[in-house]
Amino acid sequence: MPRNETSGFGPHDVTMPQLGMAQDAGRLTQWLKAPGDPVTKGDALFEVETDKATMEVEAQAGGYLTHVTAAEGEDVPVGQVIARISDSADDDAPAPAPAPQSAPDEALPEGTQITMPQLGMAQDSGVLVGWLVELGAQVGPDDLLFEVETDKATMEVPAGASGYLAATLAQAGDAVPVGQVVAVIASNKPDAPVARGMAAAAPATKAAPKADVAPDPKPAAPAKPAQAAPAPAGGRILASPKLRRVALEKGLDLAQLVQAGHPQPFHMRDLDVLESLAATAPAPQASAAMSTIRLEAGCPEDGFTAFAQWAADVHGLHDADALLAGLAGASLDRAATVAVERFGASRVYDVPAARSLSAVTEAENPPDLRVRDLRMSALSGISIGAEDRPVLTILARGAGLALVLECTPAQLAPDQAIALLSEFAGRMHDPLRHLL
Amino acid sequence: MREITLSQAVNEAIAEEMRRDASVFLMGEDVAEAGTPFKVLSGLVEEFGTDRVIDTPISEPGFVGLAVGAAMTGARPIVDLMFGDFIYLVMDQLCNQAAKQHYMSGGKLTVPMVLRTNMGATRRSAAQHSQSLQALVAHIPGLKVAMPSSAYEAKGLMKTAIRDNNPVVIFEDKLMYQDKAPVPEEEYLIPFGVANVKREGRDITLIGTSSMVQVALSAAEILALEGISAEVIDPRTIVPLDEATLIESVRKTSRAIVIDEGHQSYGVTAEIASRLNEKAFYHLDAPVLRMGAMDVPVPFSPALEDLTVPTPEQVAANARKLCGGELIHAA
Numbered sequence: 001m002p003r004n005e006t007s008g009f010g011p012h013d014v015t016m017p018q019l020g021m022a023q024d025a026g027r028l029t030q031w032l033k034a035p036g037d038p039v040t041k042g043d044a045l046f047e048v049e050t051d052k053a054t055m056e057v058e059a060q061a062g063g064y065l066t067h068v069t070a071a072e073g074e075d076v077p078v079g080q081v082i083a084r085i086s087d088s089a090d091d092d093a094p095a096p097a098p099a100p101q102s103a104p105d106e107a108l109p110e111g112t113q114i115t116m117p118q119l120g121m122a123q124d125s126g127v128l129v130g131w132l133v134e135l136g137a138q139v140g141p142d143d144l145l146f147e148v149e150t151d152k153a154t155m156e157v158p159a160g161a162s163g164y165l166a167a168t169l170a171q172a173g174d175a176v177p178v179g180q181v182v183a184v185i186a187s188n189k190p191d192a193p194v195a196r197g198m199a200a201a202a203p204a205t206k207a208a209p210k211a212d213v214a215p216d217p218k219p220a221a222p223a224k225p226a227q228a229a230p231a232p233a234g235g236r237i238l239a240s241p242k243l244r245r246v247a248l249e250k251g252l253d254l255a256q257l258v259q260a261g262h263p264q265p266f267h268m269r270d271l272d273v274l275e276s277l278a279a280t281a282p283a284p285q286a287s288a289a290m291s292t293i294r295l296e297a298g299c300p301e302d303g304f305t306a307f308a309q310w311a312a313d314v315h316g317l318h319d320a321d322a323l324l325a326g327l328a329g330a331s332l333d334r335a336a337t338v339a340v341e342r343f344g345a346s347r348v349y350d351v352p353a354a355r356s357l358s359a360v361t362e363a364e365n366p367p368d369l370r371v372r373d374l375r376m377s378a379l380s381g382i383s384i385g386a387e388d389r390p391v392l393t394i395l396a397r398g399a400g401l402a403l404v405l406e407c408t409p410a411q412l413a414p415d416q417a418i419a420l421l422s423e424f425a426g427r428m429h430d431p432l433r434h435l436l
Numbered sequence: 437m438r439e440i441t442l443s444q445a446v447n448e449a450i451a452e453e454m455r456r457d458a459s460v461f462l463m464g465e466d467v468a469e470a471g472t473p474f475k476v477l478s479g480l481v482e483e484f485g486t487d488r489v490i491d492t493p494i495s496e497p498g499f500v501g502l503a504v505g506a507a508m509t510g511a512r513p514i515v516d517l518m519f520g521d522f523i524y525l526v527m528d529q530l531c532n533q534a535a536k537q538h539y540m541s542g543g544k545l546t547v548p549m550v551l552r553t554n555m556g557a558t559r560r561s562a563a564q565h566s567q568s569l570q571a572l573v574a575h576i577p578g579l580k581v582a583m584p585s586s587a588y589e590a591k592g593l594m595k596t597a598i599r600d601n602n603p604v605v606i607f608e609d610k611l612m613y614q615d616k617a618p619v620p621e622e623e624y625l626i627p628f629g630v631a632n633v634k635r636e637g638r639d640i641t642l643i644g645t646s647s648m649v650q651v652a653l654s655a656a657e658i659l660a661l662e663g664i665s666a667e668v669i670d671p672r673t674i675v676p677l678d679e680a681t682l683i684e685s686v687r688k689t690s691r692a693i694v695i696d697e698g699h700q701s702y703g704v705t706a707e708i709a710s711r712l713n714e715k716a717f718y719h720l721d722a723p724v725l726r727m728g729a730m731d732v733p734v735p736f737s738p739a740l741e742d743l744t745v746p747t748p749e750q751v752a753a754n755a756r757k758l759c760g761g762e763l764i765h766a767a
Binding site for chain 1: 718
């Protein structure tokens, strides 16, 4: 196939350029090439007249002029596709689609391109922690391919396709924009797998959707990350109407959440964080962060869901939160008040020293311990730092659970913290042992 | 309490009101000996005779027009429209005549007529016998619209409709006719414009109409196992709408999904969601979601038809998103 000198490959859409600041359309006065003509990048392609000027527009790619949709004398809105530069004169592919085309990087093996996923609401890039599959090795769609760290969470990302890991385009420690290609999974075992870091992988940024701009003699704008959540910086803060109202009533400033890097959009569940930020705002936070105890435990199975069902069916204990509070409180090995938090709502329970779950009652006094149930969230890890009470966070991990305890040494001595989390993990794995 | 089917409940309501008031009569295609294709009205012609249970020709505009005239001159007709889809045929009689007489005559004329018809897909009846067209009627001032969600509501709402002095359209879900529910032996009426909190909850409000109440209740069961407490509300009549109960619930839960089997666009769900937005905005912690039937003609293919109607799993999935603080419809 003949290929003229060109900046990219494959069909290239020709659009009406913006030539003046306030221009929204241009009159196509004359085509300087006819359909089917060969075109070299830089050739004058057509002539445009605006309010003030008449100008020749150069081809931004080489090939053959096809799919001419605008006639001479026609007024064409800026940005509209008026023709295509194709690889052959008789390109009969469908008319130019508005969908962005990823320009393939020739040096990359063929296969399924794996991109940096968006894991958080306001996340626009993720730091690659490491590859979990060796380059060139075989992978299945459910195999964990790499680990990503965002502001708050670390998460393992499955391959999503089966084949061989033929290319890795980022190294551990690289911050990769959401939507950018980080790996290629090929159907055949690659002869020469490609491994690059972000610095070397510059051509791969083309895979990010290109902005829909007219041919522009200026240097191309940097590629935008795909579908990033609206950037909070400088813009409007994304917060629910209810949280805005409550913050106003309490005299709290949502900007504090933004400054703290808390992920948007903000909901009522973020009120606690906002309140603690407001409370600690004048004081430096370093000392608090230094003295945080963070312990993590895994539960291979989630025994709690089935237990809650059983307790409801057999014993008429319908409040699963009370059961959760009971298991957590008993893990402290003394009478305790436990708050169970989910989706911004918090319910507080008195848990007696005796282990009877039916004696757990709803209360209003300040809790000794918070249980934050994030099983329904996408988070796979959490590290928030100590709060005003010890916090036990429950996360889903596969068929089981991950449990995180965060507190200060003043709240719980290290041995107490270890005992609490060990006991709680055992109870969540097999709640019936609670009765023993 | 005894349990009877929705079909028996409607039959009982009509029989009781016909015994109570001699001006009540029944008219429609196959209502007499056949007792309708769904056998809802079986036995009525035996008790009340063919003067009060009247089989009509296949001419919906004709017999609905006749019912409007009878109602204007003192009778209380219950007119049976075999499929809700046929409502297109009677739009002039219903919307231009029945709905407007009270207003245009300055109250000198009223139209105490009940149009009972049905709705609901997944009966493999194809695009022209499966629609849920309550939004069309609810849009017209002067018409009341009741949507029973079980046998209990079907009986209580029907009796209230028959005693109402203005036109009422009742949509029964044709897939629920054999569903049983507890219905008291003793007489009761369900007032219009009073919603029923079917299940209390604290995290999210699921507002469902007709069979979507059952869908919402099933979704609430799923969500309960995950620790999400869903409140389920049945408005029972969409005109008049018990806004106060809906708003009170949303003020408590901060989140809502509205579910109705009509097509999602420009539908009942949109109206209710919009009112919550207007009147409970500062209590919302997430956007109010609509869930209606897919915006396509109801497919005849069973596999495709089932995809067009909201399911408990879909409702639960949406509820999880709202409760989990996901960014919905990011700009």
